[in-house]
Amino acid sequence: MSKKKRRAHSGSDHLATFLIALVFVVPISAMVAAALFVPRTDELVMPAEKPSYMRIHKADFLDSRPVNLQLHWVDGTDLLAPAWSGTVTEVAVGPGQAVSTGSRVLRVDGVWRIAAHTDWPFFGPVSKDSAPGDVAAVNGLLASLGYSYSQGGWNSASLKGVRQLAVDLGVAGASQIGAFDPSWVIWIPADSVTVAAPLVSPGSIAPAAGQPVLSTPPRLSLVEVATSAPEGLPEDHEGWILSLKGLAVPFDGARIDAVDTLASFEGALGATGVEEVEARVERKEAVVGWQVPTSAVVVDADGNTCLARRSNGTEPDVVRVEVLSGSVGTARVDGQLSATDDVLVNPASVGTALQCS
Structure with a gap:
């Protein structure tokens, strides 16, 4: 190849190299250089917010x-029959009715049977020869029903009350009765029970002892x-x-x-x-407290609560407060505050580390 051609090729090579450097190398170098002078995001220091104050007021709060x-x-439990024999002639209660001591529930052979709440169900006739506890239970029942009764053991007042009860229930020969008959009552486990449904109906054979009479809900x-x-x-x-x-x-x-x-x-x-x-x-009763933004209340390392306040434009100071209650965004506090106080709303954002103690 002649020297002239070699020089031509050499010139072309230099031009190509220059263009490559101009197109690729220079921009890349500029990008690298620019990156070196861009501060890292984690090195940026955000300016603190300006202190923001808000006037407080006292109010009643019913949380x-x-x-x-x-x-x-x-x-529910079933109410059970005592020892009955005979025919159910009438049912006096229905669903939803409340039954308490003295309530007429049903009749068996024409005699009313009533509800009675006592410490335990009666299980036999009660008279002057009965145990003291049973006698006391009958006297208590008679008293609650408004009949004659004795405050001691069985005596003439107890007998009079039993006969009064027997008359009202429709018992034949009531004036000659000498004892309380447990078949007159249906024991209920509380002062009052609600009937879900009667389990007997007029004309049916009276349920035997321990069989259900009424259901409860x-x-x-x-x-x-x-x-x-x-x-x-x-x-x-x-x-x-x-x-x-x-x-x-x-x-x-x-x-x-x-x-x-x-x-x-x-x-x-x-x-x-x-x-x-x-x-x-x-x-139950309203709480009286100062209403402040929750952001204004600070809890220090010791668990104390406080806020920064200023009054009538004075320099702010720290006041201990007790948080009474709160809701989203609002706290109700008690402390040495007044209606002329403005509280610092954003202590966390202005770099103010409050010490409550």
């Missing part, structure tokens, strides 16, 4: 939290309380009530099994057997 009640039921055995409210259930139960369908009972915690309270729930709900119902847990 109320929605709750869900899980209801646990057990089967399901009974509540346990109520469990739960809530999805952010503040949860009150840890201190004092001063809180559970409200349901016009019923208000003391709130005793997440499990309710007190017999009286369960009976109150049954009265409000009816014997429906429903397994879940909505209710509310509420303060």
Whole structure:
């Protein structure tokens, strides 16, 4: 190849190399150089927010939290017959009726049989020769029914009361009776029970001793309380009530099994057997406190709560507070505050580390 051609090729090679460097190398180098001067994101220092203050005010708060009640039921019990013989001539109770001591339930051979709540069922005639406990039970029954009775053992007042009862029940020869007859009463396990259904009908043979006469509806055995409210259930139960369908009972915690309270729930709900119902847990009395944003309240390392406040434009200072209650975004606090105070709303964002103690 001639020298002239070699020089031509050499010039072309240099030009190509220059163009490659111009197109690829220079931009890449510029990108690398630019990257070296761009600060890393984790090295950026964000400017602190400006302190923000808000005027506080005092108000009454009646806290109320929605709750869900899980209801646990057990089967009702049957009311059983004493030792009867004869024919059922009338039934006086029906579904949904309440039966208490003295309630007329049915007639057997024309004689009324009434409900009676005593410490235990009567199992035999009671007279002057009976055990003191049985005599006391009969006197107590007579007193509750408004008849003559004795405050001691069996005496003429007891006998008079038994005969008065026998007359009202329609017992033949009542004036000559000398003892209380247990077949006059149907024992009930509580002061009052609700009838689900009578299990006998007029014209039927009276049930034998221990056979069912009336059925009762399901009974509540346990109520469990739960809530999805952010503040949860009150840890201190004092001063809180559970409200349901016009019923208000003391709130005793997440499990309710007190017999009286369960009976109150049954009265409000009816014997429906429903397994879940909505209710509310509420303060019995309103709480008076200062309303502040929750962001203003700081908890220090020792668990103390406080906030920063300024009054009439003065320099802010730290005030210890007690959190009484709260809801989403709002806390109700008590402390040495006044109606002219403005509280620091954003202590965490302005880099202010408050020490409450």
